[in-house]
Amino acid sequence: MHRIKLTVAYDGTNYCGWQVQPNGVSVQSILQKAIENLLGEKTDVTGASRTDSGVHALGQVVVFDTDKNIPDWKYALAINQRLPKDIVVQKSEEVPLDFHPRYTDVEKTYEYRILNRRTQLPKERLYSYFVPKKLNVAKMREAGDYLVGEHDFKSFCSQKTKVLSTVRTIYSLELIEEGDIVTLRVSGNGFLYNMVRIIAGVLIKVGLEQKEPEEVKEAVEYPIGSAAGPTAPAHGLTLVEIKYP
């Protein structure tokens, strides 16, 4: 038996997210079909991150098991030949059979792209959130700094979240300006459901000067459990990388 790890990029626009859903086509189901078609046998395909509908990925991590003796690097090419153009395997490699993409200490990096200019740009519409009013990025940075470190992020997740602990560690949080694009880049040891999109939504409120950076500080110091701000739309978000030890 071999366990194969894939690093997968996708444009989430036309999918209902990573996971199989009753309605819509999931990235997982498309990948599973392509892998089963290649192997000629049924297999389970497990993803590290259950990205939401419309969320993109550069480095989703996916594993499956097989008894076939195909050199590991060949899977990327062979699977890509069976995939639509909006899903592309970047790399395939064999990993130990006890490697699990979800239950391992990792560093995950997400990017949230904001198009900050007076008029929308058509080529950006599916890959960034359009904010026409000028953002105060310095204030966003000030607020973002309060989120770095180990905190209870109860106020930064969907209130439907059912997890034992809402404590997570953010290793770094940057706001990068390139022309009209403001990119929030955040790395951490794991993110709660909707956490990055809520962080983006809260920081955008700060950037629009509808919220003070100190309110973000309070929201992590005294997690009362109601959302600290709106959830920014899915299409601005990309799962960039998952680093395993």
Add this chain to the structure above:
Amino acid sequence: MHRIKLTVAYDGTNYCGWQVQPNGVSVQSILQKAIENLLGEKTDVTGASRTDSGVHALGQVVVFDTDKNIPDWKYALAINQRLPKDIVVQKSEEVPLDFHPRYTDVEKTYEYRILNRRTQLPKERLYSYFVPKKLNVAKMREAGDYLVGEHDFKSFCSQKTKVLSTVRTIYSLELIEEGDIVTLRVSGNGFLYNMVRIIAGVLIKVGLEQKEPEEVKEAVEYPIGSAAGPTAPAHGLTLVEIKYP
């Protein structure tokens, strides 16, 4: 009578190009319908550049005439309400009645984006040309320098081109590297049919070391009239800006 100039951005993916064609939907026809719907009257919509099928625009220039007395800046908002999301008017302003977008000395700027990495990125697939083999950008720059200035670009246009003169002036030609993206940015007083895509195709051949920079020099110095190289695909190209005096 008022002449209104629009600056228009579009994602060319779903269109047969700027101009009305027997098959497919053109950007011009969509804009014309939106403007006629707003004005409640027939009008002609003239574009500065007949972009091909799949080519994008940030700054296409478009004019139409009307007797309506609407403040010029309001047209952008009102027309955008009637457009699909892949076409967005960036600006509207009144111009003199003798302003013609096509028959004026202008500076046009195009960008051709190349994704140069071993695997395709899904989010880039519609907006850049994927070249998996590493490009020698220094050689591309050397070749590109020979194209700057006034030259007979007979070997850099579609051989179906019927124009009086194939002499054009390129004001600047840059190759910009940002991560995995190599952008060819070229400005000139006008471009022949397919000229930017042929320049891109030729420079990519040079970058792949399948052609020497000196061959590009010869092709502009001794224009024999057969294409100097392949035409790079349309979806990498964006009409960035048209500057009027």
